[in-house]
Amino acid sequence: MQVEFFHDVICSFCFPMSYRMRKVAKKYPKLEIIHRSFALGWEKEQFIQQFGSHEAVKPEVIHHWEQANQNDDEHRFNIEGMKEKDFLFPTSKNGLKAAKAAGMIADQEAYWAVFDGLQQALFVENRDISDMKIIDSVVKQTSIDFDAWKTQFENPETEQAVMEDLQRVQDYGIQGAPAIVVNQKYLISGAQPQEVIEQTIEQIAKEEGFQLKGLTLMGSDAAACNMIDGKWVCD
Template sequence: MNLDLHHHAFALSADKNEMIGKFGSMKQAKQIILGHWEQCALADDQKRVNVEGMRKKTFEYPTSTPGLIACKAAQKQGGQQGYWDYFDAVTHAHMSENRNIGDLETLADIAVEVGLDRQRFLQDYPSSDRVQEIKRDRKLARKFEIQSTPSLVVNERWILSGALGT
């Protein structure tokens, strides 16, 4: 089977205003999102989702955009594989290690952990090109009416949403 996979950025809550609009407040957002985490944890045989660890963190629950910009900066260095590797690492840092992925230094540390050049990452991160790439991905998500992650679009015709069993 010959597959060509492309990872795209989809912000569930792109910024603080979106989070407050959806959840009422940042505090309420964290509480509701951690409820979603609890459901993920129930389906995770490997116990990668650390709900209580994140519940104890005092930093404001991060919005999607900083991590997505970081993934795009990783892609600039490492192509699609760089994006996948960074996405996996930032997801692990967030959901398992409960690190603040809204913090640029944390994101740069993760870049180094996956073998990217820190200085180049920090140079690529603030580029307006990254923001435009995310906007294009968001437009694509709207085209396919994607409402949740993960979602898989096959041949631009079929959409599979949510975590699927093996």
């Protein structure tokens, strides 16, 4: 069963949602989780359109952080630390390209590692994740081949892959992040509680005839040796 996880590195509610989705992935290892880009502020021009200026973004977004921190299971946001920083609020572009490049040279888990690393750097460590020096340092903390990642980051096809995700957002009609799309037809919108995510996925799996755990027995049982209470029992 395919699960598309739409998120942005600067999205405050994506931070708790990613934490929960990792638990979901562990509980249901048969799910195919694909990470997709959702840009809240691709470049500063988008911030200016939304807030009037780039400078106006940070005070408003910190208010969002307070709400997201309440949503976060671990309440990890360092809000006071962010208030003391003097850099403007990061844009999405470099961070989304960084995560996409990791996924392109490795796999979806590599994408996730960079994505979570960037969110940790912003929301907990209060670092400017639009700064390439910061992004480089985050990638170097993962197991990804840094030189290969850097080459892929600079390759135009990486930005094109991000733009394809953004087009998919429009095609699906998704209005906000985080968002989960299952099998290209079911939407889980927002940073839902863990139990709601799991219940919804189990309901969809039932409707789709997908077995989330274990194996489906084909045919009938035949003679075999089994381990029962620590002892071999053979038919």
